[in-house]
Amino acid sequence: MCTRISLTLDRESLARAFPEFVPPTEWRPRYNLSPGQPVLAVLNDGAYAMRPVFWGWRKPWAPEKRSLLVNARAETAHQKPTFREAFLRRRCLVLADGFYEWKDTPQGKRPWRFTLKDGRPFALAGLWVEDQPLPDGTTGPACLVLTVDANALVGRIHPRMPLVLPRNMYEVWLAPHEVVPWDLKPLLRPYPDEGMRAHPVNPRCNNPRFDDPICVQPYEEGEAQQPGLFHS
Secondary structure, eight states, X not given: OOOOEEEOOOHHHXXXXXXXXXXXXXXXXXXXXXXXXXXXXXXXXXXXXXXXXXXXXXXXXXXXXXXXXXXXXXXXXXXXTTTHXXXXXXXXXXXXXXXXXXXXXXXXXXXXXXXXXXXXXXXXXXXXXXXXXXXXXXXXXXXXXXXEEOOTTGGGTOSEEEOEEOGGGHHHHTOSSOOOHHHHGGGOSOOOGGXXXXXXXXXXXXXXXXXXXXXXXXXXXXXOOOOOOBOO
């Protein structure tokens, strides 16, 4: 599963980190992004632009507002009727500098944050759909994140992890034409665990409204849970 990410860079830092893509006019750092909110994505529509894209596909068989598909298994997406066309034609990058998974403990579920060891931001492999009804009454694109079996580091916390793409494969993933699924198979593997690091973070991250720098800071059980800023 992947249901929370962070992207703590401002617009100028985004431009330096991803010089191949055009940053949005406005973007504020986000520390606890969850499904049902806009994430920053690059669609394979030929624009090579970062844009806010709603995270979550409406389930065609369950039109309720809160019923969203937020992940798909990378290994089988090309076979599933729900995801097949998008896997072949509508792929995207979901930009992040960290993602969260939850560990079961005697005190309850505790969040951990995973980043690249060198601290660089990265891109998650995603799929997108066009013209989905959005919560504000408009329509627009929506995306989800592909997952793979966890590497050894993430596997201590959760058996699945988001598909982190190597930087030299961004262009391949964003090819604007239909692809042969077999051509993408070499990309559908977990990021090497030796290139990542992890630490526990404040349990207040359990609340998706908690979007504050405290979310990304290392946390030890027993620390006072500092007050933070909440954003709707």
